[in-house]
Amino acid sequence: MTRTDLEYSPAAAGDEAMLPSPYRITQRREDTADTVTLAMEPLSGEQPSFVAGSFMMVEAFGVGEVPISISGDPTRPGPLEHTIRDVGAVTHALVDSEPGTVLGVRGPYGNGWNVADGVGGDLVVVAGGIGLAPLRPALLEAFSRRGDFDRVVLLYGARRSEDVLYADQLVAWRERFDIDVQITVDYRTPDWDGRVGLVTGLVPRAGFDPNRTLALVCGPEVMMRLVATSLIDRGVPASRVRLSMERNMHCGVGLCGHCQLRELFLCVDGPVLSYDRLDPLMTVPEL
Amino acid sequence: MIDSPVDNTTQRAAGSAVVVGRAGLQTLVDVLATRGYTVLGPTVRDGAIIHSKITSLDDLPQGWGDTQEAGRYRLRRRGDDALFGFASGAQSAKPTLYPTSVMLGRRSRNGNGAPTSVGTPPADAGESGDGASAGPYALLGVRSCDLHAIGIHDWVLGGRPDAGPDPDYERRRRDLFLVAVTCGDPSGTCFCASMGTGPRPDRGYDLALTELLDDQTHQFLLEPGSPLGANVLAQLPGRPAEDADLAAAHQVAQSAAGRMGRTLDTDGLREILYSAVNSLVWEDIAARCLACENCTMVCPTCFCTSIDDTTDLTGTTTERRRVWDSCFSSAFSGVHGRSIRTTVASRYRQWMTHKLASWIDQFGTSGCVGCGRCITWCPASIDLTAEAANLRAERNGANGAQASRALRRTT
Amino acid sequence: MTETTALPSFAVWKFASCDGCQLTLLNCEDELLALAGKIHIAYFPEATRAVAEGPYDVSLVEGSVTTPEDAERIQRVRAVSRRLVTIGACATSGGIQALRNFAAVEEFRSLVYANPTYVATLERSTPISAHVTVDFELRGCPIDAGQLVEVIAAYLHGRRPRVPSYSVCVECKRRGTVCVDVAHGIPCLGPVTQAGCGAICPAHARGCYGCFGPQDSTNTGSLAHRLRLLGMSEQDMVRVFRTYNAAAEPFRRESTRLEEVSTP
Numbered sequence: 027m028t029r030t031d032l033e034y035s036p037a038a039a040g041d042e043a044m045l046p047s048p049y050r051i052t053q054r055r056e057d058t059a060d061t062v063t064l065a066m067e068p069l070s071g072e073q074p075s076f077v078a079g080s081f082m083m084v085e086a087f088g089v090g091e092v093p094i095s096i097s098g099d100p101t102r103p104g105p106l107e108h109t110i111r112d113v114g115a116v117t118h119a120l121v122d123s124e125p126g127t128v129l130g131v132r133g134p135y136g137n138g139w140n141v142a143d144g145v146g147g148d149l150v151v152v153a154g155g156i157g158l159a160p161l162r163p164a165l166l167e168a169f170s171r172r173g174d175f176d177r178v179v180l181l182y183g184a185r186r187s188e189d190v191l192y193a194d195q196l197v198a199w200r201e202r203f204d205i206d207v208q209i210t211v212d213y214r215t216p217d218w219d220g221r222v223g224l225v226t227g228l229v230p231r232a233g234f235d236p237n238r239t240l241a242l243v244c245g246p247e248v249m250m251r252l253v254a255t256s257l258i259d260r261g262v263p264a265s266r267v268r269l270s271m272e273r274n275m276h277c278g279v280g281l282c283g284h285c286q287l288r289e290l291f292l293c294v295d296g297p298v299l300s301y302d303r304l305d306p307l308m309t310v311p312e313l
Numbered sequence: 314m315i316d317s318p319v320d321n322t323t324q325r326a327a328g329s330a331v332v333v334g335r336a337g338l339q340t341l342v343d344v345l346a347t348r349g350y351t352v353l354g355p356t357v358r359d360g361a362i363i364h365s366k367i368t369s370l371d372d373l374p375q376g377w378g379d380t381q382e383a384g385r386y387r388l389r390r391r392g393d394d395a396l397f398g399f400a401s402g403a404q405s406a407k408p409t410l411y412p413t414s415v416m417l418g419r420r421s422r423n424g425n426g427a428p429t430s431v432g433t434p435p436a437d438a439g440e441s442g443d444g445a446s447a448g449p450y451a452l453l454g455v456r457s458c459d460l461h462a463i464g465i466h467d468w469v470l471g472g473r474p475d476a477g478p479d480p481d482y483e484r485r486r487r488d489l490f491l492v493a494v495t496c497g498d499p500s501g502t503c504f505c506a507s508m509g510t511g512p513r514p515d516r517g518y519d520l521a522l523t524e525l526l527d528d529q530t531h532q533f534l535l536e537p538g539s540p541l542g543a544n545v546l547a548q549l550p551g552r553p554a555e556d557a558d559l560a561a562a563h564q565v566a567q568s569a570a571g572r573m574g575r576t577l578d579t580d581g582l583r584e585i586l587y588s589a590v591n592s593l594v595w596e597d598i599a600a601r602c603l604a605c606e607n608c609t610m611v612c613p614t615c616f617c618t619s620i621d622d623t624t625d626l627t628g629t630t631t632e633r634r635r636v637w638d639s640c641f642s643s644a645f646s647g648v649h650g651r652s653i654r655t656t657v658a659s660r661y662r663q664w665m666t667h668k669l670a671s672w673i674d675q676f677g678t679s680g681c682v683g684c685g686r687c688i689t690w691c692p693a694s695i696d697l698t699a700e701a702a703n704l705r706a707e708r709n710g711a712n713g714a715q716a717s718r719a720l721r722r723t724t
Numbered sequence: 725m726t727e728t729t730a731l732p733s734f735a736v737w738k739f740a741s742c743d744g745c746q747l748t749l750l751n752c753e754d755e756l757l758a759l760a761g762k763i764h765i766a767y768f769p770e771a772t773r774a775v776a777e778g779p780y781d782v783s784l785v786e787g788s789v790t791t792p793e794d795a796e797r798i799q800r801v802r803a804v805s806r807r808l809v810t811i812g813a814c815a816t817s818g819g820i821q822a823l824r825n826f827a828a829v830e831e832f833r834s835l836v837y838a839n840p841t842y843v844a845t846l847e848r849s850t851p852i853s854a855h856v857t858v859d860f861e862l863r864g865c866p867i868d869a870g871q872l873v874e875v876i877a878a879y880l881h882g883r884r885p886r887v888p889s890y891s892v893c894v895e896c897k898r899r900g901t902v903c904v905d906v907a908h909g910i911p912c913l914g915p916v917t918q919a920g921c922g923a924i925c926p927a928h929a930r931g932c933y934g935c936f937g938p939q940d941s942t943n944t945g946s947l948a949h950r951l952r953l954l955g956m957s958e959q960d961m962v963r964v965f966r967t968y969n970a971a972a973e974p975f976r977r978e979s980t981r982l983e984e985v986s987t988p
């Protein structure tokens with residue numbers, strides 16, 4: 027895609043809510059072979075503040091629009107960051123976009139992890155694959171007030187070593203003494219001398235006090251259910267286990283109906299919900 | 314928001330109500346037109362009652378009634394001169410207030426950052442089924458069921474605390490003048506009496522009309538429901554309503570309430586649907602359901618839409634529209650090109666559970682107003698009220714699966 | 725895509741068909757003019773004699789495979805095409821000529837041709853997708869011009885074509901057409917047929933003929949039940965399912981089932 031600017035003509039006052047604003051990519055970082063993190067700034071106006079866990083609708087002009095979680099630091103001003111994996115036509119165009127490209131952005135939408143609810147206890151973050159991206163703002167927020175938490179644990183699972191997101195950052199976090207970072211991969215490759223196995227397997231032995239833990243989980247739905255069950259087995263109350271749900275977020279404002287999960291509009295009631303609420307809904311196929 | 318059941322049992326006091334004849338009703342149409350409204354009223358087109366632009370009482374379906382059953386709609390001659398002697402038409406007010414396709418905006422891009430000129434969208438970007446031009450609209454002859462559906466949309470789309478609002482809906486709604494009508498002749502698929510939404514309009518209108526027709530007289534009781542309605546009413550030639558007129562109107566509604574073709578037992582229905590996620594009834598329905606989306610398109614409260622972009626061939630201009638969508642399409646729940654609800658059984662379960670159960674959690678009311686359109690216009694004759702009764706019977710039966718199998722043998 | 729790179733090249737190929745879908749492309753005059761500087765139409769026998777050797781960025785393929793030669797030719801077309809899009813009922817389901825699939829070709833051949841020895845033909849008319857990988861199937865008999873332009877635009881700009889797979893009923897409701905089945909008892913294939921034509925026939929008080937083939941969640945058995953209620957015999961139903969998309973799997977299965985039911 028060439029470097030372009032966008033002009034907007036809303037049909038009538040008020041309809042701008044459904045039209046993206048132009049943002050320019052300021053930086054593009056290749057995280058893995060199919061995943062990049064794009065930093066972007068609005069062409070005009072203030073950059074919106076956001077809560078860790080919320081998402082935006084990001085558009086490649088003429089190709090389409092998709093929901094993407096914000097992966098940047100919520101506590102510091104700076105360009106918005108989105109980590110995007112190439113899984114379809116729109117994400118392909120986004121991943122291919124060079125710095126300078128203008129994208130359309132709406133949002134932020136949805137609720138957040140509410141990391142503050144874990145203050146005074148342990149914070150356990152469990153991520154699978156690209157699921158680390160929406161959790162990164164939560165980790166950065168926790169680090170910004172590290173003294174408010176007791177233990178902070180990150181359990182992360184990727185398919186292979188080359189799929190590990192934010193590798194440099196994980197190394198840096200690992201070198202801190204105040205965070206327990208454990209990484210596992212599903213498949214061993216020659217360059218990997220770390221742990222092999224599912225991320226679920228890390229939960230039983232991780233060091234945290236279940237009675238005073240807030241757990242944040244993001245990854246494929248099956249993985250999230252297994253992790254939630256495992257956390258609950260260890261004694262974490264279901265109400266203290268939070269999952270970030272993925273459905274067909276489309277309008278982002280609770281009007282189009284696409285992302286419904288029974289009584290929930292996941293774009294406004296979620297994407298983050300506690301497992302006591304989700305358990306009866308996630309166990310029904312095709313709900 | 315309409316938050317309490319309609320009281321169709323108490324007779325009202327005369328107050329500021331007025332009785333007009335046919336000439337007075339024509340004056341109402343004229344006054345509304347003079348005030349700048351496009352008046353939409355019931356007309357006969359293509360063998361059904363359709364809301365279209367009207368200028369004269371001659372445009373109304375005089376002497377027409379209807380017969381409605383599951384999967385069947387026919388107009389019939391009534392044998393009298395009634396102007397409103399039919400039940401729910403083919404569509405509610407939804408296409409007028411929430412058109413099938415609405416332009417949200419047009420955007421262009423250029424190569425060097427210099428501003429480009431962008432096209433101005435048409436004044437009325439909607440393509441509502443009635444084909445009418447720009448509002449403001451006056452809707453004449455809105456039934457109580459449809460009035461309640463508008464009340465539901467006012468909440469869902471009008472800026473509820475957790476979402477929205479939909480600016481286009483708000484604009485259309487703000488300018489709307491509503492003349493409601495007491496339903497005098499419900500059809501075989503009507504069940505507003507079960508839902509507490511009719512047949513007599515109770516609020517949310519500017520004027521409420523009740524047709525009083527007997528061998529001697531053909532009159533219309535008009536009751537104001539808003540200051541604007543009272544203001545319009547003051548311009549009409551008529552006489553103050555007497556207790557006898559109110560009693561007659563009350564009788565029209567009472568009689569209609571007793572002639573509903575369907576009933577829906579709403580007692581505990583939310584819990585029944587929530588606990589029926591694995592019911593065999595869904596499979597039974599899916600064997601008949603065509604997944605054609607007709608029920609959602611005619612439902613006055615179904616509000617699901619899609620945000621659709623179209624880009625021109627050169628890739629420089631994109632138009633964004635909000636178009637009607639439906640939970641019966643496979644793409645509706647798609648994530649990364651994969652549908653969450655692959656089976657029709659799960660889609661029907663989603664629709665019915667949303668309509669009758671999760672709607673209550675989301676918006677405080679049932680999503681069903683008992684208009685019966687989903688039953689009438691279903692080419693597979695699927696009956697929401699019968700399926701709800703099946704689910705209830707299954708739950709009440711000692712062995713749910715057994716009950717469901719028995720049901721399937723009889724249907 | 726920048727000005728410096730070569731224009732994307734398109735080719736149009738014809739197999740067993742009536743040329744109607746190619747004509748739809750030719751009829752998109754205004755849109756094609758806008759495209760004149762954007763794409764290079766390298767091979768299009770209906771419009772130009774100029775032929776450029778492949779490879780092509782996008783091939784539009786019309787028609788079904790009915791001869792041994794065509795079964796080989798489609799392999800070569802695939803080999804020189806980055807993207808292959810089939811257009812029309814013939815290419816996507818086998819077309820009206822797939823009626824032969826329900827009978828013995830030998831009988832037709834001896835009836836139609838005086839000297840059938842030199843007529844090489846296959847037993848079945850098959851869609852292109854039965855022979856090679858197809859990137860996108862555009863339905864219709866004929867295809868809709870607007871949808872064709874959308875497909876071309878989509879491949880020009882690297883996105884998926886926005887071509888809905890829901891039923892014709894949606895288009896009737898959007899344009900405000902009263903249901904011809906429910907209000908008039910007219911047999912209509914709309915509920916099982918994919919949208920795309922704009923619901924033309926019901927707007928003229930006729931039932932849908934199924935030109936765009938089965939929608940993505942087809943329940944033909946339920947529709948057959950409906951058609952029977954409206955007075956159609958099994959033989960008549962076999963005929964309505966056996967038209968332009970007779971060999972599309974849901975329609976083929978239903979007409980075969982109905983034939984078995986109606987034949988004692």
